[in-house]
Amino acid sequence: MDMFKRVPIAVQDPKERVKNFDEVCLGYTAEEAMAEAKRCLQCKHKPCVGNCPVRIDIPRFIKAIADGEFEQAAHILAEYTALPAVCGRVCPQETQCEEKCVRGIKGEAVSIGKLERFAADWARENNIKVGKTKEKNGFKVAVIGSGPAGITCAGDLAKEGYDVTIFEALHEPGGVLVYGIPEFRLPKESVVKPEIENLKRLGVKIETDVVVGRTVTIDSLLNDEGFHAVFIGSGAGLPKFMGIPGENLNGVFSANEFLTRNNLMKAYREDYDTPIKVGKKVAVIGGGNVAMDAARTALRLGSDVTIVYRRTEKELPARVEEVHHAKEEGVKFEMLTNPVEIIGDENGWVKSIKCIRMELGEPDESGRRRPVPIEGSEFEMEVDTVIMALGTSPNPLIASTTEGLEVDKRGCIIVDENGQTTREGVFAGGDVVTGSATVILAMGAARTAAAGIDKYIKEKYGEKTEA
Amino acid sequence: MFEIVEKKFLAPNIVSMDILAPRVANSAKPGQFVIVVADEKGERVPLTICDYDTERGTVKIVIQTIGATTKKIAQLEKGDYLRDFVGPLGRPSDYVNEDLEEVKKRKYLFVAGGVGTAPVYPQAKWFKENGIDVDVIIGAKTKELIILEDKMREVAGNLYVCTDDGSYGFGGMVTAMIEELVENQGKKYDVIVAIGPMIMMKFVCLLTKKYGIKTIVSLNPIMVDGTGMCGACRVNVGGETKFACVDGPEFDGHLVDWDLALQRLAQYKKEEEELAKRGEEKV
Numbered sequence: 001m002d003m004f005k006r007v008p009i010a011v012q013d014p015k016e017r018v019k020n021f022d023e024v025c026l027g028y029t030a031e032e033a034m035a036e037a038k039r040c041l042q043c044k045h046k047p048c049v050g051n052c053p054v055r056i057d058i059p060r061f062i063k064a065i066a067d068g069e070f071e072q073a074a075h076i077l078a079e080y081t082a083l084p085a086v087c088g089r090v091c092p093q094e095t096q097c098e099e100k101c102v103r104g105i106k107g108e109a110v111s112i113g114k115l116e117r118f119a120a121d122w123a124r125e126n127n128i129k130v131g132k133t134k135e136k137n138g139f140k141v142a143v144i145g146s147g148p149a150g151i152t153c154a155g156d157l158a159k160e161g162y163d164v165t166i167f168e169a170l171h172e173p174g175g176v177l178v179y180g181i182p183e184f185r186l187p188k189e190s191v192v193k194p195e196i197e198n199l200k201r202l203g204v205k206i207e208t209d210v211v212v213g214r215t216v217t218i219d220s221l222l223n224d225e226g227f228h229a230v231f232i233g234s235g236a237g238l239p240k241f242m243g244i245p246g247e248n249l250n251g252v253f254s255a256n257e258f259l260t261r262n263n264l265m266k267a268y269r270e271d272y273d274t275p276i277k278v279g280k281k282v283a284v285i286g287g288g289n290v291a292m293d294a295a296r297t298a299l300r301l302g303s304d305v306t307i308v309y310r311r312t313e314k315e316l317p318a319r320v321e322e323v324h325h326a327k328e329e330g331v332k333f334e335m336l337t338n339p340v341e342i343i344g345d346e347n348g349w350v351k352s353i354k355c356i357r358m359e360l361g362e363p364d365e366s367g368r369r370r371p372v373p374i375e376g377s378e379f380e381m382e383v384d385t386v387i388m389a390l391g392t393s394p395n396p397l398i399a400s401t402t403e404g405l406e407v408d409k410r411g412c413i414i415v416d417e418n419g420q421t422t423r424e425g426v427f428a429g430g431d432v433v434t435g436s437a438t439v440i441l442a443m444g445a446a447r448t449a450a451a452g453i454d455k456y457i458k459e460k461y462g463e464k465t466e467a
Numbered sequence: 468m469f470e471i472v473e474k475k476f477l478a479p480n481i482v483s484m485d486i487l488a489p490r491v492a493n494s495a496k497p498g499q500f501v502i503v504v505a506d507e508k509g510e511r512v513p514l515t516i517c518d519y520d521t522e523r524g525t526v527k528i529v530i531q532t533i534g535a536t537t538k539k540i541a542q543l544e545k546g547d548y549l550r551d552f553v554g555p556l557g558r559p560s561d562y563v564n565e566d567l568e569e570v571k572k573r574k575y576l577f578v579a580g581g582v583g584t585a586p587v588y589p590q591a592k593w594f595k596e597n598g599i600d601v602d603v604i605i606g607a608k609t610k611e612l613i614i615l616e617d618k619m620r621e622v623a624g625n626l627y628v629c630t631d632d633g634s635y636g637f638g639g640m641v642t643a644m645i646e647e648l649v650e651n652q653g654k655k656y657d658v659i660v661a662i663g664p665m666i667m668m669k670f671v672c673l674l675t676k677k678y679g680i681k682t683i684v685s686l687n688p689i690m691v692d693g694t695g696m697c698g699a700c701r702v703n704v705g706g707e708t709k710f711a712c713v714d715g716p717e718f719d720g721h722l723v724d725w726d727l728a729l730q731r732l733a734q735y736k737k738e739e740e741e742l743a744k745r746g747e748e749k750v
């Protein structure tokens with residue numbers, strides 16, 4: 001075995017997978033996982049750990065896999081992360097743990113993400129229960145939103161003995177894991193649902209169809225429903241548009257709309273009622289995971305798809321694996337290109353999109369070189385559908401209906417080091433605090449907030465209550 | 468799951484249902500709507516809140532059967548359940564949060580077209596409860612499609628009924644009725660609230676613009692989540708893109724780009740027709 005190379009992992013053939021929504025990556029077998037785990041050098045200084053947002057002891061769990069102690073590996077992961085099966089699939093490992101892997105200096109980094117996924121999947125398939133639950137303490141906590149942040153905070157607090165209720169606006173729990181990230185990257189029935197079932201087993205109540213700020217308010221939860229604390233994990237769901245002419249033509253969608261119709265509403269399935277519209281030629285604007293997901297979804301629905309991105313491939317914020325898979329599947333890329341206008345036909349449907357070529361100028365505040373338009377380089381691309389994947393920001397609904405809850409100029413909720421907002425007893429974490437980020441960061445922030453809530457309640461009310 | 472505790476037909480294609488949804492009933496205000504999912508595989512459809520009873524914990528919806536989903540819902544019976552019922556969504560009507568004394572100074576005319584009569588009812592009722600008389604026009608294509616006439620009479624100051632074919636009440640469309648009131652009967656209105664089919668609201672606005680009477684409309688674009696997450700409900704108001712589900716659904720009708728709104732409403736026509744066909748084949 002070539003120790004410089006990763007143990008290859010099985011994936012669905014690109015020619016086949018563009019015709020279905022099944023998961024692309026099939027995961028390691030036990031033998032493959034053990035072989036890959038043995039590539040880990042067990043470095044004393046553990047550079048990978050320092051680059052993990054939640055500081056998972058990576059060499060330790062990998063050692064357990066190498067020794068065939070899969071259950072042990074799952075327990076180690078559980079000390080640090082509530083969602084290893086999800087993070088193993090969707091974390092941007094190449095810019096986190098794997099970026100610093102010493103193996104990666106001369107060869108390929110250890111497949112840390114794939115090993116994490118293996119251990120988590122193995123534990124789930126073998127019904128291993130991780131984490132212990134303490135005796136009930138009688139305190140009530142309301143968790144708003146059921147994405148990675150809400151799931152994590154609810155799980156942690158339930159294990160500590162709290163009586164937790166999740167309030168979710170949509171009709172299915174899971175947040176972006178359910179409405180945004182497609183089935184072919186993150187299977188809903190086999191990976192996401194067990195996380196939700198697990199919460200219910202811990203005693204967490206989940207009320208769907210409750211929009212906080214409309215159906216109830218944070219004040220009514222605290223004052224009328226007797227919750228001792230609230231955690232806001234409502235994400236960053238508000239889609240951005242470019243503000244260019246023609247953006248409201250028929251055939252222009254936000255990636256959120258397109259993905260929600262497909263994933264949450266299952267429009268790709270004949271037996272579901274929600275319609276989805278996708279033309280013959282689709283332009284997806286943007287270069288993040290959301291853009292890749294929208295592009296690959298459109299491809300699977302039978303379209304010819306081009307991603308239009310204003311910087312170069314090097315700056316694409318999407319996970320490398322997704323870009324690689326998108327290319328394999330036949331998604332085209334127009335780099336250094338930016339739309340300036342969407343042109344409609346006489347009935348108000350998209351007919352083409354006018355773009356301008358860009359070049360990279362001076363670095364901007366993000367440290368990436370700023371794209372600047374090349375004068376006179378406009379050209380038209382014939383497309384009948386445009387999907388905008390330009391990022392999202394927090395929905396103002398909760399902040400605008402909660403007195404004293406401060407947000408920054410991007411609408412993100414401000415929190416202290418314990419995750420507490422400017423309102424006493426109200427905590428927040430995840431995308432609603434950071435703006436759209438990652439699952440692992442949302443998970444980490446929720447853990448911090450759960451610890452903050454535990455401390456806050458116990459300091460204020462004592463260890464237990466009769467209620 | 469949300470129980471249907473009352474169901475009755477108001478017209479051959481219009482059904483009224485009371486849904487047990489205490490949280491929604493508790494928070495509902497005039498002008499707001501709900502999103503309903505009929506069953507596991509159903510789509511999310513927006514429906515205006517047509518009345519609410521905080522004691523019983525029920526919310527009334529009135530549905531006109533026009534496509535697959537509205538037909539599916541209309542077939543459910545008392546004692547059946549809707550899978551989901553979420554709300555209240557959207558902003559309440561402006562006057563709900565205004566100084567009552569200011570509101571009292573204005574003369575309101577409500578213009579209800581077809582099934583739009585149902586959402587006008589809680590608004591007229593709100594005025595009645597606050598001691599204000601409003602005029603109401605109910606219009607429909609023909610007599611049998613006039614709904615809620617008696618209930619509306621209880622809460623309206625003056626009620627005017629009109630039918631396109633002249634089979635009942637004043638013969639003519641709601642716009643002709645407005646002309647009659649304003650031009651021939653010398654009625655003065657400060658605010659007109661028009662709720663009905665998009666095309667009706669457009670023509671009411673064209674007329675009232677001529678009179679210079681402020682006109683509020685309740686837009687009903689295609690929606691998915693109803694919470695500001697998808698942008699399917701984009702409308703152009705005063706040159707700005709708004710999300711009807713969170714910024715509306717009520718807007719100043721004179722600022723709405725009607726042609727765009729009408730065009731966007733037809734976006735899923737083909738898919739809707741296919742679904743309706745599939746539904747019929749199943750039966």
Ligand SMILES: Cc1cc2nc3c(=O)[nH]c(=O)nc-3n(C[C@H](O)[C@H](O)[C@H](O)COP(=O)(O)OP(=O)(O)OC[C@H]3O[C@@H](n4cnc5c(N)ncnc54)[C@H](O)[C@@H]3O)c2cc1C
Pocket residue numbers: 090091092144145146147148149150167168169170173174175176177180181182210211212213233234235236237259289290293319395397398429430431432436437438439440442
């Ligand atoms: C298409 C797509 C692909 C992505 N791919 C990746 C990836 O590959 N890797 C990665 O790490 N990250 C990815 N992300 C980002 C990641 O999903 C988010 O960072 C993460 O989900 C944030 O978690 P959260 O719990 O803060 O919010 P969310 O997952 O957004 O969950 C928030 C929940 O709160 C609910 N809610 C909102 N408002 C209210 C309210 N008023 N009342 C009640 N409930 C409310 C929402 O309905 C939602 O269910 C992707 C995001 C998208 C959209």
Ligand SMILES: Cc1cc2nc3c(=O)[nH]c(=O)nc-3n(C[C@H](O)[C@H](O)[C@H](O)COP(=O)(O)OP(=O)(O)OC[C@H]3O[C@@H](n4cnc5c(N)ncnc54)[C@H](O)[C@@H]3O)c2cc1C
Pocket residue numbers: 500511512513514515516529530531532533534535536537538582585586686687688689690691716732733735736739740743
């Ligand atoms: C804020 C709001 C309040 C509404 N209130 C009422 C009401 O009180 N009573 C009532 O009968 N109807 C109301 N509607 C319209 C109702 O939602 C549509 O008639 C219904 O969604 C049609 O679904 P369908 O499957 O039966 O018909 P389809 O065949 O799917 O569609 C028929 C037409 O309905 C419209 N439509 C379709 N899907 C949607 C959707 N998801 N959202 C909005 N419009 C859609 C489109 O114009 C379409 O061409 C309201 C709409 C909105 C946005």
Ligand code: FES
Pocket residue numbers: 689690691692693694695696697698699700701710711712713
């Ligand atoms: S319906 Fe999705 S944003 Fe309004």
